[in-house]
Amino acid sequence: MPVNPSDPEKEYFLKLELEKLRKLQQESRAKMKEESRKKLKELHWMNCPKCGMELKEVEYQTIKVDYCASCGGSWFDAGEIEQLLKLDEGQGLLGKFLKVFKS
Numbered sequence: 757m758p759v760n761p762s763d764p765e766k767e768y769f770l771k772l773e774l775e776k777l778r779k780l781q782q783e784s785r786a787k788m789k790e791e792s793r794k795k796l797k798e799l800h801w802m803n804c805p806k807c808g809m810e811l812k813e814v815e816y817q818t819i820k821v822d823y824c825a826s827c828g829g830s831w832f833d834a835g836e837i838e839q840l841l842k843l844d845e846g847q848g849l850l851g852k853f854l855k856v857f858k859s
């Protein structure tokens with residue numbers, strides 16, 4: 757869902773939606789048995805969530821990006837976007853990242 761960052765109302769509702777999704781996910785995880793979760797993780801670990809092909813870990817700055825050479829998707833683990841923004845300090849790292857990974 758694209759978000760216009762200048763629209764605080766849309767951001768507010770997106771935050772509510774994300775919170776709701778996290779809560780539903782927590783409930784679902786709680787219901788699912790440990791064994792099933794383990795199998796799911798083994799099945800999907802380091803596979804692209806969009807096309808299913810194998811992801812490769814590529815280091816960019818100090819961040820390990822999970823990259824899909826098949827569809828060109830780049831995936832960040834929790835907290836890595838924040839790390840990238842922290843490293844950025846006005847250097848335009850996200851723009852540079854896109855030039856490297858989307859060429």
Ligand SMILES: [Zn+2]
Nearest residue numbers: 804807824827
């Ligand atoms: Zn892919």
